[in-house]
Amino acid sequence: MKKIVNTILSCMLIASCMTISPLKAEEQPISQDVSGLLDYTDEYGTNQGISKQQVVINKRSRSVQPKEVGYIAVFIEFPDKDVQKYHLDDPASLTAAENLMNGTNVSMTGSLGSGTVLSMKEYIKQYSYNKLDVTTKIFPYQDGKVVSHISSKPRTYYLKQSAENPDGYTPANKLAREKELITEAVNAIQAQVGEQFSADQLDTNHDGVIDAISFFVENKSAMESDEINWQDLLWSHKTENYIEPTILGKRVAVYNLINTYSNASPGGIFTQNRSSYGTIIHEYLHTCGLPDLYRATENGKPVGFYDIMASTKGANPQSFLSVMNDDILGWRSPLKEIKQSAETITVSKPQYRNTNEQNAVKLYSPLSEEEYFVAEYYSNPSFKVDNSYADSDGLLLYRVNEHGEWTNISGNPGQQNDYIYVFRPGDTQLNAGGGDLAKAILNKERPAFGKTLDQTAAVWDNETLYLSDGTNSGISIRVTAQDNGSITFDVNISEGLKGDGTKSDPYQITKPIDFSILKQKPSAYYKLMNDIDMNSIDDFQPVESFKGHFDGNNKVIRNVTMKNGEGFFPYIEYKAVVENIVFENLNVTNKQGGHTGSFAGSVQGTVRNVRVKSGSVSGGDSQNSMQGVGGFIGTLGMDGVVEDCYTGASVKSGVNIGGFIGLYQNGSIKYCYANGIVESGGAHTGGFIGGVYLIDGQIVKPVQSYYDMSATGQGKAIGDRDDSLGIVGYSLDKEIMLHNEEIRIPFTIDSNTIIPDLNISDIAIAVVNKKAMTICGVANGTTKLLASIPCGNNMIQLESKVIVNGIQESKPIVPEGISLNKRTIDISEGDHFQLIASISPSNASTGIHWTSDNENIVTVSANGYITAIASGEAIIHVRTDNHVEAVCRVIVKQREIPITSVSISNTYLSLVQGQDYNISATIYPSNTTMGKVIRWYSQNPEVAQIDSNGKIQAVSIGNATIIAESINGKRAECSIHVQKKEVPPIVSPPSSETPSVPDTTAPQVNKKAEGFYQLSRRVRIFSSPNASKYYRYDPFKRKWLGNMSKYNQKPLLLTREYVNASGTSYWSAYYNGKWIGYINSYALKNTVKKDTYFGWGENNSRYFNTPNPQNYWLYNAGSDKWLKRMTQYRNKKFMIKRSLARADGSLYYSCYLGNKWIGYVNSWGFQNQ
Incomplete structure (x- = not known):
């Protein structure tokens, strides 16, 4: 039975x-x-x-x-x-x-x-x-x-x-x-x-x-x-x-x-x-569109008997949750949304007659845009077919996750895949789906659920309304009243972070729980507002993939523990930026293997000025040959950039183990160093990089990057190769014993160009000779030797305990002289330089004192590290205790200030034909260092022309645009409208001077005496309806050469002018590098209509010999960009292979130094031949 x-x-x-x-x-x-x-x-x-x-x-x-x-x-x-x-x-x-x-x-x-x-x-x-x-x-x-x-x-x-x-x-x-x-x-x-x-x-x-x-x-x-x-x-x-x-x-x-x-x-x-x-x-x-709300694995019940789509009651089917009717079916009006704390919210038993009835409300946490919560009135049926029901009517709380698959089919305990999850007491694991569903209802006897953000525990807390990843939503609810058909409650929604996550108003991080928002909004802007101690979090769970911008504001994050993670930022994606953070006691363990670092597991974005002062990294026992475990970063991808960073975290366990980076995949590293312990044991172990992996291309060498050979315990910069790629190793003995002798300081560095700055904290005990790199005991006792190596914006500081004994007390030796490694320095605003002082005799006992006579121009640190503040000159003084002194003259050059814009005095003019008008242009900023040269030209010179002084001449009826352009291409425009004006009759020149010249020849108004005159090089279009009647002239042979038919509408290079006795002007013309004769200037009034190239032929050499090279810029016609000033090319001999006639009539030469093309240069710079 x-x-x-x-x-x-x-x-x-x-x-x-x-x-x-x-x-x-x-x-x-x-x-x-x-x-x-x-x-x-x-x-x-x-x-x-x-x-x-x-x-x-x-x-x-x-x-x-x-x-x-x-x-x-x-x-x-x-x-x-x-x-x-x-x-x-x-x-x-x-x-x-x-x-x-x-x-x-x-x-x-x-x-x-x-x-x-x-x-x-x-x-x-x-x-x-x-x-x-x-x-x-x-x-x-x-x-x-x-x-x-x-x-x-x-x-x-x-x-x-x-x-x-x-x-x-x-x-x-x-x-x-x-x-x-x-x-x-x-x-x-x-x-x-x-x-x-x-x-x-x-x-x-x-x-x-x-x-x-x-x-x-x-x-x-x-x-x-x-x-x-x-x-x-x-x-x-x-x-x-x-x-x-x-x-x-x-x-x-x-x-x-x-x-x-x-x-x-x-x-x-x-x-x-x-x-x-x-x-x-x-x-x-x-x-109708409703999804299944049970788990296919049957491992836990995220919803249970509260919805027909989760656990169907066959004999008396239950209803479905109101959010399904709101979000999917649309059979009722949308549920009310609550995003701020509120009191006396009432929801009632649904009657299903009024689509606006309030039987549920949506609650939103400031920590998520893709998940929300619902508080819904639940009532048991009057006819129960089994024992699976709530123990009372009341308020049901559940989470809706619209980020996933809109179903619970693939859900599992500990995972985040459930679409809907009902909160209940007794759950023992994140999203377990266990606990007591019958007691999920809030009522007057069980009135409260949830915690505010300031009540957040260090670990997952089943008493919170948590997001799918376990983060406390910061929402708490308390029932205040209940009758047979309704329930009333208060909701407390913790305030979100200040800011809106934009570049101009980033989210402000002020406490440990605030980091939770990074998981919900990984693409936003963030700023750390104060130091944060993370010791309340037992196992920090970071954002898996960061895509935004995090500014640490040079604040300190202390006492971070990650028991199974890849780094404080597991993955920094391409174009993401993290900068200006200091970490103290950052400890990361990765039990699963994979790329692991104290600061980051993998980096494809940009990391700047991040410092890990102490901590540890353990990468597990993975046998993956591509695993990287580093004291700072697990692996740096080819798009990753790391600058001005260092780490003192110890690192162990992994295949490719490096003091700074485990696996280097050809990113960019500048001004970084590592000085934490690196335990050998992986396949490749290095003081800075564990192993190098390249997919293609040449390896990119790190710039000014270092590792402490003594601290890391590693003699090689890179574990899988002997080539250090320019990474410099250094070491200083932790202790120096001195007697009555001068010894070489036990400092080692893999570079002949880097000289550390050495100082003794108590020169009454020992002194150093910085130039000779020696140390000498002066009196019995103990002091410290301090060595400093500049590394970008950071300073590597080394320390050695100096013990002096066995010296008979004698009269102190005083300095007789002091000298500097530089007497004169030329630097630019914002630059730095390390001055090094040497004392003679080297065993003299003295302090060293640095001063600047003008700190508005140059400042100097107590170690002789100078910083250029503004342009000008200053004298740096260094003296001993007995006032022996040396000086260095520092000349600070102004930083280049580019032109940002050009304004014009008139933006519109209406002129009559033949009228002249002067306009002016102003360059901004007024303190630019680029040269305030304005290039004037007209985009329609047939209508209006302008000379180099801004004088406009209205030529013919129509519209034109006058351009004022700076040397770096900044422009301003003036629109010109030219109206009709009667033109006096034209007088033709004598036929003996211009054979077969038509009546359209210009009036003979040139008042120059007969002879040759230099022209600025220019390009004009020969344009005449009667080209066959214009002849080319050789004034040297006094011979007519031929007509201009084949040159009609062609661009010609004009180099100089010839004026005959009657005042007629002829211009010497070249076509494609070949001289074709002198041509009557009247038919050359039209400038070129567009940029035009024409050849010069081979072996045309010229000197760039202008006295003002700083006012000339290299131009790339292909990209239409100004490249740089011509200052360094003065008096250089260039090969010119072709020319560029710009639409404004100016001429540019295509210049080569040897076989290297450097760009186009304005021909005016070659006039002083």
Whole structure:
């Protein structure tokens, strides 16, 4: 008997708690793959064969709201005689089916007694707020009575093949046999459906596919062994598979095959005794877009009995959570959103009549934009069919995570995949899905839940309303009142961080919990506002991948512990920036292996001025040959940039172990050093880099980077190669013993160019000779030797204990002289330089004192490190205690101040033809160092021209634009409009001077005497409608050379002018580097219309010999960019291979030094030949 009872109960659980995979929304294509068979998942069954489902929002329910929907139910029986005694089409079964699908106040017997339940029609109508009316019709029928379709094949044909059932299906033909069964049933009802439904009722969204159709397959009783197991063909499931025959022109593409068991026994689909008909409603809600809220692995219950999509109650199906109606179905008005603390919020038991009723509210934490919480009124049903219910009515709290997959199918304890999670007491792990769901409800006896941010514990806390990653949301709730139909509560929402996460207003980090927001908003801007001690956090969990900008503001972060992480920033992505942070006692352990560093695991972004003063790094025992473990960074990618950083963290464990970087992948390293302990043990161990890995290209060498050979315990900079790539190792003995002798300081450095600054803290005990790098004891005692090495903006500080003994006391030796390593220094504003003083005799006992006579120009540190403040001169003095002195003259040059803009005195002028007008331009800033030369030109010189002094000449009717351009290309414009003016008649020159010249020749107004005159080099277009009547002239031979026909509309280079006795002006012209003669200037009035190149030929050498090279700039015509000043090229001899005539008429030479092209230069710089 016990065995029979257990069998009945297990079958009841299977039938009543069955959950169903979601149907896809109407806009998605149907899969044609043979793997389209998707199993229903029994929450209490095994966990094999679960397919991860896609969930979509039902856009249909948000837009078109169909009033009447048709639901096709197809009954199928098998011809086998041993199936069961009672059939689907028996009167009792049909009556129950009609009641459960379309009836009202349906009676039902449950495990705890009897009551009434909603039919499927009533259920959908109620919870849709009367928007959907679903009518179910059962097929096929004969003479008005339902008669099940009898399959042409026996039941054994659709069972798995075995020794006892040789005719069963195999995995290869399983789907084909199912399609055969469904196709046969569709053919059987095809002609009948139109008598009950219209095509619009079957396809309410008009996508050509029937919305709702299920095939109910008769089988053995749930109390019997029906030989059907998980994933078998006749196990209840949903299928996406096109069936060839259509119904009213609509395709059967998504359907359910449901095993009904026996309808005369408990657990059957169509029985009113512990029915499992809730499965049908669950499945229909999938067609409306609702996802499954159970976990396929059955490992924990994120929602449980609070939603039909999580744990379906087959005999009296429960409702779904209000957020599903709000976010997905859209059958009700949106829920109220609360983002700040509020009091006396009331939610009431839903009546499902008013779509604006407030039975739930959304609560938002300042720490997340993708997750929120819902406080919803929950009430138990009056008719309970089992014992799985809340222990009271009240307030249900749950989390909604819109960042994931909109389903709970792939959820697991400790993971973050659940779409909805109900909070309950007793959970022992993050998102465990355990605990006591019955006590999840808040009420007057259990009034409070959640904690504010200032109450956050160091570890995950089940008493918080936590985000999916375990972060405390900072929301707390307290119930203040409750009656039979409503509950009132206060909500406290912790204030978010100051700032809005933008560059101009970054989030302000002030306490340990504030770092949680980085996980929620990894792309924002952040600023550390004060020092932070992290000792309250047992195991710091950082943002996995940082994409934003973090400014540490040079504040200190202390006492960080990570028990299984990759670094304070595990991954800094490309274009992310982290800068200006100081760490003290930063300890990182990575038990999983992978790239690990104290500050960061992997870096592809930019890191500047980050200092790890102390801490430790352990990378685990991974055997991955590409693993990097470093005292600062695990691995630096090819796009990564690290500047002005150092680490004192000790490092051990890993394959590629480095004091600074574990695995170097060709990023950029500048001004960095490492001085923490590096334990050997990996395949490659180095004082600075563990190993180097290149995909392609040449290796990029670090710049001015160092490691302490003594502190790290490593003699090689890089573990897997002998080449140090320029990384400098140094060491200073920790202790120096002196007697009555002078010894060389035990300082080692792998560079001949770097000289440390050495100082003794007490020169009464010992003195140093900085130039000779020696130390000498003066008197018995103990002092410190301090060595300083500049490293970018940091200073490497070394210290050695100096012990002097065995010296007989004598009169102190006083300095006789002092000298400096530089007497004169030329530097620019903002630059630094290390002055080194040497005392003679070297064993003289004295202090060294540094001063500047003008600290507004140059400052000097106590160690002789000078900083240029402003342009000018200053004298640096260094003296001994007895006032022996040396000086250094420092000349500070002004930093270049670029031109930022140009303004023009007039932006618009209206002139008459022939009128002159002067305009001016101003360069900004006024203190620019680039030269205040303005280049004037007209974009339409046929209308208006301008000379180098800003004088405009209105030439002809039309519009033109005058440009004022600085030497670096900054421009301002003036629009010119020229109106008509009568022009006096033109006088032609004598025919003896210009043979065959047309009457359009210019008036002879040139007043120069006959002879040759130098022109600035310029380019003009020869343009005349009578080119054949213009002749070229050789004034030296006094001979006419030929007409200008072939040069019409060609750009010509003009070098100088010839004026004949009558005053006619001729210009010497070159075309493509070849002289063609002198040409009457009248036809050369037009400038070039666009930039034009023309050749000079080979071996045309010229000197750049202008007295003002600083006013000339190199120009790249291809990129239209000014490159740099020509200061360094004065009196250089260039090869010129071609020229560039710019549209304004100016001429530029293409210049080569040897075989190297340097750019285009204005031809004026070559005039002093």
